[in-house]
Amino acid sequence: MVSECCPAEGVSGFVVYNYHLKRLEGQPKLTSNQVQYSNGRSRVPAKAPQLVCLDISEGQEDVQIPAVNTIDDATITGFTYTKYNQVLSNLKLPPNADGCDCKGYCKNPKTCSCARLNGVDFPYVRSNGGRLIEAKDVVFECGPNCGCGPGCINRISQRGIKYQLEVFRTSDRGWAVKTKDFIPSGAPVCEYIGELRRTNELDNVDENDYIFEIDCWQTMKGIGGRERRLGDVSESLSNKLDEKNLENSMPEPEFCIDAGRIGNVSRFINHSCDPNLFVQCVLSAHHDLKLARVLLFASDNIPPMQELTYDYGYALDSVVDNNGNVRMLPCHCGTSECRKRLY
Numbered sequence: 001m002v003s004e005c006c007p008a009e010g011v012s013g014f015v016v017y018n019y020h021l022k023r024l025e026g027q028p029k030l031t032s033n034q035v036q037y038s039n040g041r042s043r044v045p046a047k048a049p050q051l052v053c054l055d056i057s058e059g060q061e062d063v064q065i066p067a068v069n070t071i072d073d074a075t076i077t078g079f080t081y082t083k084y085n086q087v088l089s090n091l092k093l094p095p096n097a098d099g100c101d102c103k104g105y106c107k108n109p110k111t112c113s114c115a116r117l118n119g120v121d122f123p124y125v126r127s128n129g130g131r132l133i134e135a136k137d138v139v140f141e142c143g144p145n146c147g148c149g150p151g152c153i154n155r156i157s158q159r160g161i162k163y164q165l166e167v168f169r170t171s172d173r174g175w176a177v178k179t180k181d182f183i184p185s186g187a188p189v190c191e192y193i194g195e196l197r198r199t200n201e202l203d204n205v206d207e208n209d210y211i212f213e214i215d216c217w218q219t220m221k222g223i224g225g226r227e228r229r230l231g232d233v234s235e236s237l238s239n240k241l242d243e244k245n246l247e248n249s250m251p252e253p254e255f256c257i258d259a260g261r262i263g264n265v266s267r268f269i270n271h272s273c274d275p276n277l278f279v280q281c282v283l284s285a286h287h288d289l290k291l292a293r294v295l296l297f298a299s300d301n302i303p304p305m306q307e308l309t310y311d312y313g314y315a316l317d318s319v320v321d322n323n324g325n326v327r328m329l330p331c332h333c334g335t336s337e338c339r340k341r342l343y
């Protein structure tokens with residue numbers, strides 16, 4: 001942050017502006033690869049950050065998402081950007097749930113049937129363009145059958161990416177994502193997007209680093225060591241969900257989002273044992289938790305230039321190869337909380 005600016009006469013007689021910069025609370029150390037050095041007085045950057053792609057979304061997002069590589073020769077290849085989940089032909093999405101009767105914007109949580117699904121109030125507050133008040137087992141948003149419009153407070157996660165993000169190359173974790181904007185705590189950052197598919201279709205696939213299992217139900221029930229959410233206000237949430245679809249719920253997630261071939265910027269977000277994003281399941285169109293949308297929200301105020309990370313949430317020794325051997329992946333998140341292995 002610029003705290004002071006004072007003009008002075010430079011060596012060539014031109015006015016030179018001196019800026020006093022102050023670090024924001026919690027701002028990480030600036031590393032040298034984030035600084036463009038200039039060659040003496042030539043004013044030409046000695047090493048411009050290597051822009052490998054101006055916008056990985058190819059104009060699909062409201063903001064451009066550049067990719068920069070100052071580490072090696074890798075470029076962004078092997079996937080197609082999409083803003084919306086793709087449903088494979090062997091999978092049918094459940095029908096849309098009934099909507100609320102509000103008109104224009106949902107204002108009164110007592111009369112809005114979608115707000116009531118979340119407890120006593122809307123899950124979001126309006127400040128900073130909409131922020132989630134607390135992490136929940138699941139957030140019910142307004143959907144296609146609701147009377148309200150796109151500006152409704154209860155559609156915050158449906159507005160797309162609003163922050164300036166950048167994909168960058170790391171020396172030990174492949175690509176990663178940083179924010180160039182300040183992101184306030186509780187703000188939605190992006191949705192995990194890819195191909196919606198059955199998890200058992202991946203049984204014979206050996207390597208795919210881009211699978212997100214939709215485990216909202218298992219997390220709610222604390223199955224397989226998953227940690228339950230503290231902030232849920234609903235006593236019998238399952239009454240509000242599509243009971244039919246939950247009857248045969250498995251200990252393992254039935255569906256996943258596969259961003260291996262098709263996905264958005266979320267597929268480049270790395271794991272950290274002390275992350276600044278958290279995963280939030282959201283239901284907006286249908287109410288089947290097994291096919292919930294997966295959103296990443298800021299868990300804290302995130303200063304500009306900070307890498308975005310979330311906890312992938314693997315239980316140790318839970319990943320096995322096709323021969324049943326336990327697979328291990330060392331963690332390079334570099335935080336003091338590091339558990340040393342992703343799985």
Ligand SMILES: C[S@@+](CC[C@H](N)C(=O)[O-])C[C@H]1O[C@@H](n2cnc3c(N)ncnc32)[C@H](O)[C@@H]1O
Binds near residue numbers: 270330
């Ligand atoms: C969803 S991808 C994230 C983007 C990935 N870094 C890339 O280059 O496309 C997940 C993979 O990134 C790597 N990764 C993510 N977080 C990591 C961490 N904390 N330590 C080591 N590798 C990590 C692992 O290879 C993991 O399987």
